[in-house]
Every structure is written in C-alpha cells, then in structure tokens.
Amino acid sequence: MLLIKCPWCGPRDEHEFRCGGQSHIARPGPPEAVSDEEWSRYMFERINPRGVHYERWVHAFGCRRWFNIARSTADHTIFAVYRMTDAAPQLDGSGESGQ
Amino acid sequence: MASRYSAWRLLKEGLRGQRGWQPAWRDPEPRGRYDVVLVGGGGHGLATAYYLAKTHGVQSIAVLEKGWLGGGNTGRNTTVIRSNYYYPESAALYDLSVRLYEGLSRELNYNVMFSQRGMVMVGHSRHDLEAMARWAGAMQINGVDCEILTREEVGRLVPALDLSPTARYPVHGGIIQRRGGTARHDAVAWGYARAADALGVDIIQNCEVTGFVRSPKGTIIGVETTRGGILADKVGLAAAGHTSLLGEMAGFSLPLTSYALQAFVSEPVKPVIDTVVLSLATGTYISQSDKGGLVIGGGLDLYPSYAQRGNLPVARSVLGAIVDQYPSLGRVRFLRQWAGIVDVSPDSSPILGDTPVPGLYMNCGWGTGGFKAIPAGGTLFAHHLATGRPHPLAEAFGLDRFARGALIDEAAASGIAH
Numbered sequence: 001m002l003l004i005k006c007p008w009c010g011p012r013d014e015h016e017f018r019c020g021g022q023s024h025i026a027r028p029g030p031p032e033a034v035s036d037e038e039w040s041r042y043m044f045e046r047i048n049p050r051g052v053h054y055e056r057w058v059h060a061f062g063c064r065r066w067f068n069i070a071r072s073t074a075d076h077t078i079f080a081v082y083r084m085t086d087a088a089p090q091l092d093g094s095g096e097s098g099q
Numbered sequence: 100m101a102s103r104y105s106a107w108r109l110l111k112e113g114l115r116g117q118r119g120w121q122p123a124w125r126d127p128e129p130r131g132r133y134d135v136v137l138v139g140g141g142g143h144g145l146a147t148a149y150y151l152a153k154t155h156g157v158q159s160i161a162v163l164e165k166g167w168l169g170g171g172n173t174g175r176n177t178t179v180i181r182s183n184y185y186y187p188e189s190a191a192l193y194d195l196s197v198r199l200y201e202g203l204s205r206e207l208n209y210n211v212m213f214s215q216r217g218m219v220m221v222g223h224s225r226h227d228l229e230a231m232a233r234w235a236g237a238m239q240i241n242g243v244d245c246e247i248l249t250r251e252e253v254g255r256l257v258p259a260l261d262l263s264p265t266a267r268y269p270v271h272g273g274i275i276q277r278r279g280g281t282a283r284h285d286a287v288a289w290g291y292a293r294a295a296d297a298l299g300v301d302i303i304q305n306c307e308v309t310g311f312v313r314s315p316k317g318t319i320i321g322v323e324t325t326r327g328g329i330l331a332d333k334v335g336l337a338a339a340g341h342t343s344l345l346g347e348m349a350g351f352s353l354p355l356t357s358y359a360l361q362a363f364v365s366e367p368v369k370p371v372i373d374t375v376v377l378s379l380a381t382g383t384y385i386s387q388s389d390k391g392g393l394v395i396g397g398g399l400d401l402y403p404s405y406a407q408r409g410n411l412p413v414a415r416s417v418l419g420a421i422v423d424q425y426p427s428l429g430r431v432r433f434l435r436q437w438a439g440i441v442d443v444s445p446d447s448s449p450i451l452g453d454t455p456v457p458g459l460y461m462n463c464g465w466g467t468g469g470f471k472a473i474p475a476g477g478t479l480f481a482h483h484l485a486t487g488r489p490h491p492l493a494e495a496f497g498l499d500r501f502a503r504g505a506l507i508d509e510a511a512a513s514g515i516a517h
Contacts, residue, residue, distance in 0.1 A: 018401065036504075043501070045353065046355065047352055048344075048352070049343075049344075050341075050405045053403060055403070073403050073405050074406060
C-alpha cells in the first residue's frame, strides 16, 4: 500500500489515486513532418524500466489534479512528488526522498 | 532419454520400490555455441524449443532461464485455457492453442491434466447481455464454440452464485465456451521441458542474460550470461514481463508496460464450482483445482511494477467482488496470494516475430493471457525462428502493426481486463 503525498492535499492512501503512466513524453511536430514510425513511437513505445520511473498520477478521489511521481518499479519506493510543469528531478538512486 | 511414462511403468516402479525413475531432464553445462538460443525457460520458451527440434529439426538449441524452470508466469497464472476472443486473428491464434492443448498430454507423454470443464461468462446487467450476445456471435462466426445461457441455465451450472434479485451483482444471463477449461500449469512447463530435453535441447537454469554479443555490422550473434558468453545464429526472447529490459540491453524500446497480476488460492474445500466462471462487470474469475483450492484472479494492479507481490487495494476489490457473488465462500480461508509480472501491449495482443535488431526475435506482449497460448506461441515462434518468416497466423501480430495502425484491440472487444 502506497502513501502518496498529493502536492495539494497532503499524504493520502493509494486507492484515492490513479496512475496515468509514463510522464515527460514530448509530442512530436509539426504533424505533417512526423513519419508514421515517429507517431508510433510517441503513441505506443514506453521505456518500462526496472527502477526509477517518472510517471503521471491523478488524485481521482480528491482534488482531481494531476502531478508527477518518481517511483521505483522494483520495490515501489516513492523518491519524489513534483508538479506537472516541473522538470524531472535528477535522482542518484540512493533512495533519497524528495517529499 | 528418459523412458516413457505409462500405467505399466507406474506399476513396475511401484513393485521395485520407486528406484528406477530418472530425472525428467538433464542439467547440462552451457556450450559455447548453439543454432538457436531462447531467453526464458517458461512455457513459451520451452514450447518453442520443443517445436523447433520436433517440427523443424533444429539440432542445437539452448533455453536459458535466470531462475528455475517455469518459475515465472507459467507458475503464477490461474491455469485457464479458452479461445473466446473477438477478432478473427485472435480467434485463429487462441483456438489453435486450445486444439493443441486437447492433444498435449499424448503429444508430450506427460499428463497436463487439461480439463475442458467449460468457461462461463456471467452478465450482471442488460447491457452486459447485449455485449455478450455480440461477443458470442463473433465467436461463432470465427468457428469457436459458444452458447448463450439464460439466467436459469447459469444458475444450474454454477449453483453457488447468488441469483437473488437483491444480489450486489445480479445475474442476468451468460455465455459459455464448453471447450474452455483448466490445466496443470507446472505440468505444461515440465512436459515441454522433458520432451524438449529428450530431443537434445539444453535447458540451462540459473543462467541470466546480461548482454548481447554483436557482429561488427550490429547483428546479434550471441548472449552474455552469468555463466559465460554463448554464441548463436539466432536469439529468441520469451521473457514476458522482462522483455523490455532485454530490449533495452539490445538498444530498443517496445510498446510494452509491465504490471503485476495477482492470483489467490484458498484452502482445499469440497467440490463447489466445476467450471471456470468469469464475471464481466467485476473482471474477476474463479475455478476450483483438483486438490479443492479455489483459484481466483482479477484485473491488473494499477501501476507499473516489477515486484512479484501485488498490492492490497486490488486484492481487496477482487476478493470483495468474489464474496459478493458467492456469499457461501465468505468465510473460506486463503492459502496463498502471489503476483506475476505481465507485459501488456497497447492493444492487449501479443507481439510476435522480428525485433528492430537483426538476429534477435521476440515472442512477447501476451499480457495476462500467456498461459493459454503456450502451445500456439511455441508453434508460431518456432516457425519464425526456423524459416525466417512469420507463420501465417502470426502475420497480423508483428511489431510493425503499431506504425501501420493495424491494431488488434482485444481489450475493448472482448470486454476483459487484459
């Protein structure tokens, strides 16, 4: 069970949230210059790491706002919670929490 | 080779104090070179090795397994076998698998305990019934057996279901694939391992792939492992939820996300459910093993994970939905809970064949439905590795379908969480 620190509501139980998958995916453009292969990578390919994963979450049963989490997919440790417009934090993998 | 198993052999060994049995497969040291190296010693890797040797006559094959044989998703699933898919491509693929399962015990001389006890899908609303009528029609057009059941027929097949009008999940009707059922999951891995070993395949356990060997042109010509380097003409990946990590080593990413899928088994109880029952609205399913344990599964955990344990909120919702449907099971105690790491593709269909790198091939993306597909996955992957071209049934499932927009979107079509 995760305890997730919503940037607006504070620490809440994991079942109030929904995970929206990998974050920081840049939409390619302009559309007429993008090949089918490049669209396919943008639409479907995911990095799917075993380790730190930068992902979007929404506080679905709370403030309903989106934010980012840096979380380990190996043991689910949450390293950092940051806003949608923030750049991904540089983590050294030591488990240092950004909360 | 290990001698054949039979009733006569069982009797003979019983009279001789069980002293004549041999190990079912060898434990060889890896050689420096093979024609084909398969990464992943689960059902798909072992079945691929078996069909490569048996059907295509490939002489020198190794299966590399980082843990123990069948210790990944092959040993972590809920053993359900069915072909109730919507699109013709999927129906042809999964129905081939059901047909191969029907003859598998004889083919492998190993009892995989395939029990065609029927797969009942229960609808809890008028809208569920409409979706299921469409689904049943598609299955019949695809040549897969399927019948529509009334509420009373569902009640006769599954007496433990709460049919009362005040039930939390009222039963409005259902459909059944009578050829669906369950099999002994370990036996499928062990049967293929024993049969492949008898044909000369080296099954190498505790051997993790840590990198790839490349030619100067970039073609993959082997693997680096924890037990040394091994060269190969072709390398095939059959690593389920860990395929992305192998792709990363080889320098490409894939349209896959790894999730934990949980399963649960109860203490053994007297016979109470003699089919497999899937609830459409809750995405939960239940069957009873020959030992009496209730085997229960549901949807995926809610976020990407490589931790083979599963999270509590999903366990609570799955088990809550089961108890609401079967009130008499409310006080049954659990024996075990576990999770496997499944590789979910955007259209919930497998990805078969070429990777972006020459010399490297893949069989992945089976998501939550890999066990039922083991014989077909092995047949198709062996065909591709042996001939260099996709099997006719695998043509629609190539990686190129994502750029072409030719997705086979089974998640939406069959209304199930995988």
